[in-house]
Amino acid sequence: MDTLGDAEIVVIGGGGVGCGVVHSLCQAGKTDVLLLEKNDALASETTSQAAGLVGQVRASIDRVKLAMWSVKTFSKMEAEPETKPGWRQVGSLRVALTDERVVEFEQLKITADRAGLETAFISNDEARGKWPMFDFSPAKSVLWCPSDGYLQPNDLAMAYAHRARKKGARLTTGVTVEGIRTEHGRVTGVDTSQGVIACDTVINAAGTHAWHVAKMAGLDLPIFPVRHEYFVSVDADGMQPELPVMRVPDASLYLRAEINGLLLGGWEPESLSLMPGDFQIGQTPPRVEEDWDVMGWFIEQIAPLYGKAADLGVRTIFKGWPTFVPDGKFIIGESRKLNGFVMAGGCNAHGVSGSAGIGRHVVESMFEPSPSDYVRSLSPDRFLDTEWDAAESQAKAKRIYETYYGLGQ
Numbered sequence: 264m265d266t267l268g269d270a271e272i273v274v275i276g277g278g279g280v281g282c283g284v285v286h287s288l289c290q291a292g293k294t295d296v297l298l299l300e301k302n303d304a305l306a307s308e309t310t311s312q313a314a315g316l317v318g319q320v321r322a323s324i325d326r327v328k329l330a331m332w333s334v335k336t337f338s339k340m341e342a343e344p345e346t347k348p349g350w351r352q353v354g355s356l357r358v359a360l361t362d363e364r365v366v367e368f369e370q371l372k373i374t375a376d377r378a379g380l381e382t383a384f385i386s387n388d389e390a391r392g393k394w395p396m397f398d399f400s401p402a403k404s405v406l407w408c409p410s411d412g413y414l415q416p417n418d419l420a421m422a423y424a425h426r427a428r429k430k431g432a433r434l435t436t437g438v439t440v441e442g443i444r445t446e447h448g449r450v451t452g453v454d455t456s457q458g459v460i461a462c463d464t465v466i467n468a469a470g471t472h473a474w475h476v477a478k479m480a481g482l483d484l485p486i487f488p489v490r491h492e493y494f495v496s497v498d499a500d501g502m503q504p505e506l507p508v509m510r511v512p513d514a515s516l517y518l519r520a521e522i523n524g525l526l527l528g529g530w531e532p533e534s535l536s537l538m539p540g541d542f543q544i545g546q547t548p549p550r551v552e553e554d555w556d557v558m559g560w561f562i563e564q565i566a567p568l569y570g571k572a573a574d575l576g577v578r579t580i581f582k583g584w585p586t587f588v589p590d591g592k593f594i595i596g597e598s599r600k601l602n603g604f605v606m607a608g609g610c611n612a613h614g615v616s617g618s619a620g621i622g623r624h625v626v627e628s629m630f631e632p633s634p635s636d637y638v639r640s641l642s643p644d645r646f647l648d649t650e651w652d653a654a655e656s657q658a659k660a661k662r663i664y665e666t667y668y669g670l671g672q
C-alpha cells in the first residue's frame with residue numbers, strides 16, 4: 264500500500280526554491296500539492312549554506328522585477344504574525360573602485376529607474392555614515408538601494424512551508440525519488456522510497472540533484488554544481504545586524520553583518536565544479552572542504568576598505584554546491600519533450616533570494632495562456648532542442664560563476 268497518497272502536482276526538492284514554488288502554487292489556488300525532500304529536514308542542503316543576501320539591482324528589467332517581487336513577498340511575510348523569514352530590509356551599498364565600474368553603475372541605475380526600483384548615488388561620506396568602520400576613500404561611486412536587505416534562508420523556507428501547509432499542501436521529508444513515470448509522452452507519477460505517487464505534474468526543484476531528476480524523465484540538461492564559500496568572523500567592533508548589505512564588484516566580494524560578526528564571501532576566479540553524474544540522486548553531494556587560501560584571498564580583497572579584516576578570527580566557514588547553467592539563466596517551465604514535467608532549477612546562486620520570483624514565474628509558465636517573452640526564454644527546451652557538450656558547458660557554467668560580478672554581466 265502506498266503511504267504518501269496521490270497528488271495533482273508533485274514538487275521534488277525541499278530547499279528554498281521548492282518551498283517557494285509550493286507557496287506560489289498555493290497562492291495561485293493550486294493546493295493539491297505534495298513536496299518531496301530526500302533529507303530529514305527541509306532546507307538542509309544548499310539552502311542551509313546560503314548567505315541570504317537579497318539584491319534587486321540587476322542588468323535587465325526582467326531580472327529587477329523578479330527580485331522586486333521577491334522583496335515584496337518577503338516584506339509581506341515578515342509583517343505577518345505567523346512564521347517569519349527573518350527579513351531585514353537594511354538597504355544595500357554597491358561600491359565601484361574603477362572608472363569602468365562607474366559606467367556600469369550608471370547603466371544599472373537607468374535599468375532600475377525603468378523597472379521602478381528606487382536607487383540613488385550617494386557620496387563617500389554618506390556611505391561612511393552607513394558603514395562607519397569602513398574607509399570609502401578608494402570608492403569612485405556608491406550606489407544605494409534602500410529596499411534591499413538580507414534574510415535567514417532556513418527561516419524563509421519554514422515560512423513558505425508553514426503558509427503552504429495552511430492552504431492544504433503537503434510537505435514531506437525523508438523520501439527519495441527513484442523514478443519518473445510516463446505514458447504517451449506525459450508524466451503519470453513518481454516512484455519513491457515510500458511507494459508510487461500518481462500525479463499529473465512533476466516540478467523539478469531539486470537543486471544540486473535537478474540534473475538527476477531530469478535524467479529520470481529522459482531529459483539531459485546542463486546543470487553544474489559549482490563550489491561557493493563564505494565565512495563569518497568572530498565578533499568585531501561596530502558590527503550589528505542593521506548595517507546595510509555591501510557589494511564590491513571590482514573585488515568580487517559581498518558582505519554583511521551576521522549578528523555581531525562580519526559575513527564575507529565572493530566569487531573566486533578559479534572555481535571548482537562537479538559533473539552532476541559524479542554523485543547519485545540519493546546521496547549528499549561530496550563534502551566541500553574548507554579552502555583557507557580562498558578565505559585569505561577574500562580578506563586581501565577587502566583590505567583597502569577594511570584593514571581590520573586581517574585581524575578578525577574566523578568563526579565559521581559556510582560552503583555548498585549551488586548550480587550554474589552555461590548561459591547564466593534560470594531553467595523554468597514545462598518541456599515540450601514531456602508534458603507535465605516542469606523545471607525550476609539552474610538558479611545560478613539566486614535560488615534563495617529569487618525564490619518568490621522564481622515561484623511566480625513557474626506559475627506563469629504553467630497556467631498563463633501567454634507567458635511573457637522573458638519566462639518563455641527560460642524554457643528547458645533551449646538546451647533540449649540543441650546538442651551541447653558536457654565539458655564545454657561545464658566550463659561556461661564555471662565562467663558564469665567566476666565572472667558573477669564581471670563587467671557586462
